[in-house]
Amino acid sequence: MRLILSITILLLTVGVLDARSKSRKKVTYRSTRDNKIDAQYAALIYKPVFSKAQRAYVPLRSVSVHVTIDAFGADVTLIQTFVNRGKESIEPIYVFPIEENAAVYSFTAHINNKTITAVLKEKTKAEKEYNISVEQGQTSVLLRQSKETLDTFTINVGALPPGKECQVKIQYVTELDLVEGNAIRFVVPTTIAPRYNPSLGHLQSADKTNAQYVQKTPYSMDFRARVLRSEEFKVVQVANLSHAVNASMSGESIDVSMQGIALDRDIILDIDIPPKHASPIVSVESYNEGNQHAVVLAFTRSLADFLKISKGRDESNTEFIFIVDCSGSMSEGGRIGHAREAMLLFIRSLPVGSRFNIIRFGSHYDILYKDEVLTMIYNEENAQKAETLTLSMDANFGGTELLQPLQYLKDHPPTHGRSRQIFLLTDGEISNTDQVIELCRSMSATTRIFSFGLGYSPSRALVKGLARATNGYFVFVPPDAKVDSYVGSQLGRALQPSLVNARLQWHGLSVNGSQAPQTIPPLYINDRVLVYALFAANPFDKKNASVDVMIDDHKISSIRLSDSKIRRSDTIRRLAAKALIQELEHKNRDGQGVEDRKAVEERILQLSLDHGILSAYSAFVGVEKSRSMDDGIMSDVSYIPIRVSKDDRYISEFSSLASVPVKPINDTGETLVPMPFEMTTKYSPQWFYGKLEIIATSIPSKTRPSGGFSESLDESDSVAADYDEAFVPTTTPSTLLSHDPVRWLIRQQSFNGLWKLSDSDIRTLTSGKELSAFSSSVTQNRDALSTALVIAVLESKHGQESNLWSAVVSKGRKQLLALGLNSSEVNLVIEEMKKKL
Structure with a gap:
């Protein structure tokens, strides 16, 4: 199941041997916006001990992501390769984003023909072990999660020798979000935007480092995804909303690949599933040699459930x-x-x-x-x-x-x-x-x-x-x-009314507090809820093992767990443990005393260690023991710049409201002359049924004055250009009505829900018919007839855009009631309009 990558920030610590020092210099993280030292450079800058300031580069050479997507989860492997082109040992430190519900379960590094496999430990113990090993000159690795931002992680790789490369591999699992009822979305974040710190009053680089942001970097990413197609979860198609891709399809999977991706935007894959897939879906996995089990339930509620149970609201x-x-x-x-x-x-x-x-x-x-x-x-x-x-x-x-x-x-x-x-x-x-x-x-x-x-x-x-x-x-x-x-x-x-007070009623087994979420969130029509549970024993040999989905006293679903196929895996177990940790983290941040908070932290740590997934209170640490120890390393912080997202071309200092242009770099150690913007290629979402070629359309390039960046935004960046003119509330030509009738009709609705269309508008909307052609046995009120006609057009001709018009149609129907019609009459007049269209 999935992990989300990024390779945005790489901080490097240059290690220099000093025979006169046995201690390691403490690293201090600051924002470059506290002062403007070197803010104009998009380069790796470091200051070795006993030498003048100089510039050097340790570029990220390659990045790859491999993902396997199965049902509502993804298992992701992220590989990043760094090369030390310098003449001294360095300690790379880099920060990357990952979705907050992902569970990191493996961290390894291949350095100097040796593989270091990190072990998960309590965070302070792991940090101490790492610091001691680096002071002694041993190659070591450390992976930690931020407690503040929730979605950033930091990796340290100690003592990378000159001329050598370091390949880091991270593995994690993650949930996929359900979007629009019949698609699941997989996202790979590829950059961390600079974030505003209200206590400092200005922007701050990710994880409070002084890494800088640049427009271009010399590295890119390769991406491969395999979307499994099982009998229980038959994937229909895959769409890429962010990049053009190569894709092929077989009976077992859909394979998607991309090469040379710029790390300036998230990768977004939408995976279409059958619109009438079974609900609820249950999956069961065994772990620890089959002695323990993990369950995930995925259920989606239909409109019928809501009409049967909900009482509505005012x-x-x-x-x-x-x-x-x-x-x-x-x-x-x-x-x-x-x-x-x-x-x-x-x-x-x-x-x-x-x-x-x-x-x-x-x-x-x-x-x-x-x-x-x-x-x-x-x-x-x-x-x-x-x-x-x-x-x-x-x-x-x-x-x-x-x-x-x-x-x-x-x-x-x-x-x-x-x-x-x-x-x-x-x-x-x-x-x-x-x-x-x-x-x-x-x-x-x-x-x-x-x-x-x-x-x-x-x-x-x-x-x-x-x-x-x-x-x-x-x-x-x-x-x-x-x-x-x-x-x-x-x-x-x-x-819409939501179904609240949902709960799971287990039969023949007990979760003993190992269900997450413990309280089921409100259920919305056609939205999915995932619930995890962990079991210490094997309850599935009992014929009566089952679970009911309840809303108050109403049973809306029942699942026999004894009928489920059990597979050997750790995916659901890891996601369940992550969900339990998230609930505890939320409880630990508000309204508790010191003793209560400490108890919650201990519970989080225990879950993390028991199930082998990273948390804010644990860390992965690994030390290469075979290398001889060499005391006396001092370190000084340096960094590799981060590539900004595609739409962040400037990093603004909001404290002074000044814009600082970002610059491109290469891997030769030279600062490049700022270049004009290149032609932008804009990819439309492509749907894949079989083997396809990359499809792309180009839009005009954006140019800048030669020799540097313009301090002002160009015309395409202006407020007027950003704004969708279709929403300007002025009289719109009938050509717009013909081109985009749904948005035009939404714009024409009065605040109270009625549509008061002109005769010309009605003719355009109905292919030349007059309002008199839509007489009704229910009412002769022009506003009522006009409103009913619009509702009929939207419901009968634009059903695929119901997300757009459902709220305004509901508002129009209620206003017809306010005009004196009852519910049956409202439905009748609308149906009459549909028949005459």
């Missing part, structure tokens, strides 16, 4: 709060334009009578309605104010301080009897992820967060963590995708 008792990232980093890659598109659809889709507000944030925050109650009623006047504000939104709020506006919301909870739905749009470039998630967790009794990750490299730990901590839902908007379709899906989840 939308007027719901607050909708939109939090929009307007920091400087949102100016890149059209992110702020995506945020504006999303907000306009949100405003159009809100239920009449509900309450809402809009908060923009950066290094400060601004609230649209500064009222004691915090939210204002959704009426025509307030909707217009919100739309006007949305059209003026820009990425001009400086840094990214998300904690402050969220703290304000906590200090102003919803009034009694109301629930709160928060929609957060951000690129996630913050450093205090853990603080933000725990603050939101403290509001989860009344608040759900629906989060959107924008751009090429959003913080997946932040976007996922906020949703999970509050029983909401997260989505990542792929590059060049239409953001409004994702908005529609999220809004649909927020407006």
